[in-house]
Amino acid sequence: MSAAPEALEALIRKLQSTSILTEEERQAIRRLPASIRLLVPGQDLVEDGERPAHCGLLVEGWSYRYKLLDEGRRQIISFHVAGDTPDLQSLHLGTLDHGVGALTPCAFALIPHENLKRLTSAFPDVAALLWRETLVDAGIFRTWITAMGRRSAYGRIAHLFCELYLRQEAVGLAADHRCPMPLRQTDLADATGLTTVHISRVLKALRDDNLITFERRQLLIHDWQRLYDAAEFDPTYLHLKSFER
């Protein structure tokens, strides 16, 4: 198990983005054993039904949670960027109810449950911050449910782009209404509950309306306000410091 100190610094930064850690807490996090695991696109970090013994901290790349149904149907449940922990819930749920796959080449830092449990027992404030991470996740799920249930295809996709831009901006991966967007139309379709054909048509409409374009796997948002309006976006659910009320 090779040490991966940079990965743990990333976790510290992430947790400190909403709170303050004591020196003692920071040291305890740095003492966590972490091994790095590299994934190629399409490869799984964990599979549905597994009982993992680690949690994965995404250090680099994009990953996604998903569930498979009959006849090749796939639902993507969330997308993840550096700093996210897409299987943190396995710490207390045991069996995974979904898979986690790599969308781009990914680097994960694996931290054993055992050590995380010792850490959270010794430092209740760190436990609260990790708990909080899973609660933000749940807030995003709630918002996706709302998007899928009560937004048009157009609004749903606009909403997803707003979310992915803001989440990347919040961790310094984006600025100027431009951000990496490695998703294929298949991924967009499986995330929004639509077909790739329809995604293609809706993206064309978004382009025709001069809201967005793509350029070398980057999303360029040309009219943030109108995209925001089309999405009926309310950033509260992301629980970002910059939008705190």
Next chain:
Amino acid sequence: MSAAPEALEALIRKLQSTSILTEEERQAIRRLPASIRLLVPGQDLVEDGERPAHCGLLVEGWSYRYKLLDEGRRQIISFHVAGDTPDLQSLHLGTLDHGVGALTPCAFALIPHENLKRLTSAFPDVAALLWRETLVDAGIFRTWITAMGRRSAYGRIAHLFCELYLRQEAVGLAADHRCPMPLRQTDLADATGLTTVHISRVLKALRDDNLITFERRQLLIHDWQRLYDAAEFDPTYLHLKSFER
């Protein structure tokens, strides 16, 4: 603030359904101050955007989480029965990103954040169990996303009935493939992302297929296996003891 010892016993029972509490932990829970709040149908426990100072433990009745959009559109995010804590996440997220309303007459036990925070700091194992409750919630959200994105209206409704039956059965509120079902067609529509008209037609189809009927606000499941198949149901996501792998 009137004491509500029975309510706290319900919480203890709920937490002990997945784990074991020490006598000391049980005593600490019993010492929590809790006041009872009664709601009539349609009334809100908390509203979207609030920063509540308590968490509500549902002691009696049905409640639901929801979000409102423009033009009267409503999305129901989850349903709750006795033992559930639909705003527990406010303990660490501060601002609510949804409302919690009463579907039937409800009794909630309100527990101040302050006392919950002291409890979870002093007893990491209790913290882990409360954390776990929010993680099961998130698992249900993931499954709803999957249902809305990749299941037909028919399958979606079948799935919801399977879930609501099993969750009630797990806490002793249902048995024999029969359970309370106070939802109106409007609620089903807003939960599944469909219209009431379509809900009416799909319920008719489910009745015509002899899968279910209703009788005095009770759901009667006549063919559990076929309902289960129609829903492509996999109970893993509920993380119930009885289905543990």
Next chain:
DNA sequence: CGCCCATTTGAAAAATTTCAAACGTAGTGG
């Protein structure tokens, strides 16, 4: 260059919504 994969386009089919009206039932007040 040729191949693979993703995207685009068109036309027809299916699922779901919209609008409008009718129906049923339970509760309220005269």
Next chain:
DNA sequence: CCACTACGTTTGAAATTTTTCAAATGGGCG
């Protein structure tokens, strides 16, 4: 006890959204 009302459910027909199927186009890479 009946009439009235409010609310929820059902039904029909037309409109809309989205899917399905099939084929064409485009771009990147070995």
